[in-house]
Every structure is written in structure tokens, then in C-alpha cells.
Amino acid sequence: MNFEPTEERRMMQDALRRFLSNSVTPARREAAESSTAGFDRETWAGLAELGVIGALFPEARGGYGGSGFDIAAVFEEMGRAGAIEPLLDTGVLAGGLLMELGGDARQGLVEQVIGGELQLALAHAEPASRYDLSRVTTRAERSGDTYVLNGRKSVVVNAPAADLLLVSARMAGGANDADGICLFLVDPAASGLALRDYPLSGGGRGAELDLRNVAVAADALIGAEGAAYPALVHAHARATTAICAEAVGLMDRIRVLTTDYLKTRKQFGQPIGKFQALQHRMADMLTEIEQARSALINLAGHLDGPETERDVHVAATKNLISRVCALVVEESIQMHGGIGMTMEYELGHLAKRLTMTDHRFGDGLYHLERFISLAVA
Numbered sequence: 001m002n003f004e005p006t007e008e009r010r011m012m013q014d015a016l017r018r019f020l021s022n023s024v025t026p027a028r029r030e031a032a033e034s035s036t037a038g039f040d041r042e043t044w045a046g047l048a049e050l051g052v053i054g055a056l057f058p059e060a061r062g063g064y065g066g067s068g069f070d071i072a073a074v075f076e077e078m079g080r081a082g083a084i085e086p087l088l089d090t091g092v093l094a095g096g097l098l099m100e101l102g103g104d105a106r107q108g109l110v111e112q113v114i115g116g117e118l119q120l121a122l123a124h125a126e127p128a129s130r131y132d133l134s135r136v137t138t139r140a141e142r143s144g145d146t147y148v149l150n151g152r153k154s155v156v157v158n159a160p161a162a163d164l165l166l167v168s169a170r171m172a173g174g175a176n177d178a179d180g181i182c183l184f185l186v187d188p189a190a191s192g193l194a195l196r197d198y199p200l201s202g203g204g205r206g207a208e209l210d211l212r213n214v215a216v217a218a219d220a221l222i223g224a225e226g227a228a229y230p231a232l233v234h235a236h237a238r239a240t241t242a243i244c245a246e247a248v249g250l251m252d253r254i255r256v257l258t259t260d261y262l263k264t265r266k267q268f269g270q271p272i273g274k275f276q277a278l279q280h281r282m283a284d285m286l287t288e289i290e291q292a293r294s295a296l297i298n299l300a301g302h303l304d305g306p307e308t309e310r311d312v313h314v315a316a317t318k319n320l321i322s323r324v325c326a327l328v329v330e331e332s333i334q335m336h337g338g339i340g341m342t343m344e345y346e347l348g349h350l351a352k353r354l355t356m357t358d359h360r361f362g363d364g365l366y367h368l369e370r371f372i373s374l375a376v377a
Contacts, residue, residue, distance in 0.1 A: 020081035038205030048116025068303030079249025084203030094120035101223030121162035140169035159207035202353035315371035322364030
């Protein structure tokens, strides 16, 4: 397997890096974080115009990419810039599910996502679900030509800005059964839906959803009734690849910041980067980051492979990257000293965002247990 990026992918990555270096500034990020949407809409429009969202979708569905390597290339640059735009939630998670389950009837919505005109959010996690994708207690009942939804959803990222929500609900089976789960397109302004939004640590906004007798039309169902679980697993595998790539980009940017600081901060009349102990720590950090990058490349190459093989690589990569993230955050802040803890300095935002990557789609311990169970199966 050839792991070298294609010329087209390299050109896209270079163009994205230049765009983000000009668009993602501390002042604009601060203004975006205090806005009701939680992100910079001008930057989002620029991503769409540049074709970045289209890189997450295959050519057959209006994009020009969609592979694991395309996802990795895009999100490594998003991480390197510390961008907070909801590209993962709209483009990979909800957009990917809409593409996979929506068929030709929903192609118009997919095209709106690619064009940057439509914001989406996946409302799947629940207060007691932790990282288990099959645990869904929200219920859906058929009543004539409508479905009625009742339940609660937790930490729905990008919900405050979403034009449409993809809400999971169970029509059959017990709380932990894989079978019986459905996905519905729901208007955030629907009667009976209460949304409580809040800022997320590391940037963006999320919400808690309370659904009480929320009625949706029969055509709001995405895919076959009760058969959404495999698509949810697939979408979360792609999303985990994206967040691992974002983590690699964040770590690489933190490494550059730390190296530059060691070259300029002086003690005893010389830059502290000349002290051998700090050189060894930086060498260890670089080695771990490159190991994480290699794991990401390996995962990207197996993302479209057989399900069991794919999931083993997802679990192994997320576990490794979670451990490296903790090391990079701790070492970079320690080598910076007090300035590394201030939000006025770029490291503060990057370290916080990097820390939060461990808590999405399963932390390191969860994926270690998952890897063991998959490996011995």
C-alpha cells in the first residue's frame, strides 16, 4: 500500500494551510467562541469555497474524495490551525450518515452540506450511554403517518447552529441492543423539543436536548426502520479518524511553539533550549508525535477495509494517540512554564483542544478495552 499523499491531496492540504493561517486568528476565534453559533461563519464559507467539505465526500455523491487519507489530510490542517469550525460534526458525522442512509432522496441535502449552506448535528449520545453506540433509550413510536419521539440527548455538538438534527431513537429491542435503532431528521424548532446550549471546552458549542412527544413526518426517517446501527458505527470510525488527525495537527503545532519558545527564553545568559535535559524531552516528544502520525496513516489506509479489521485499527490508533496527547500537553506546558497556562498565549487554546480530543468517541482506556476484545474475538 502506498502511503505517500497524491499530488492533488498535497495541493489541497497546502491551500488549506495557507487559508487557515490567514483566517484562524486569536481575535476571530475569540469572537466566534462568544457568538451564538460558536464558530466563524466567514471561515466556514471559505472552507466550502475552497472545496474542503467536498473532500470528505466521494465523487458519486457530489464530492471529490471521501477516503481515509482525504479525511486525515483535511483534519490534520484543521488541528494545526486550532480551528473550531464544526467540519467534523456537519461533514463527517451527520453528513456522512445522511450520505450513507439518505439515498437519492436526500442528495440535495448532501449537496447543500458540501456547498456550506447547511449545518447539521448528530444527536445520538445520551446521559447514560458513555461511549456505547448501541445504548439508545430515546423511543420512537409510529402513529399513522408520523413518528413521535421521546427521550434525552447529551452533548450534541453544533446543535445551536444546526439547521437540521439527526436524532437517533429506538423502535424495538432493549436499551443496549444494536437492532431497532432509527435515525430521523428533526427541525430544531420542532414543537416539544427543548434545547439548552452551552460553550464547549476547546471551542464550539453543544447542547442538551429534551424531546417530549416530538412529532415528525414519516419521510423524516433516514434509511430502513430499525437498521441504523451499522451506519452509526461506520460514521464514528470515520469521525475517530478525523479527530485523530486533528490531534496530530495540534501536537505538531504545539511542538513548533515549544521549540520556538526554547530558542528564545533565556536563563543564565543562554536560551534554555541549549540545556541537554530539555533537548532530551523535546526529542522524546517528537518521537511520540511521529509514532502517532504513523498510526494515523495506518488507520487511514484501513478505514475502508473489512469492518472487524477497521475497528481494530480504530481502537489501536485512538488509544495510542490519547496517550501521546497527554504527554504532549504535559511536556509542552511544563517546558513553557507559567505562560503555557495563559489563554492569551496560543498554547492555552491548543492544549485545551488537544485534551478534549481524548474525550470524544472513546477515551484511551475505552479503546484499549475495545482493542483487546476485538483482538481476541
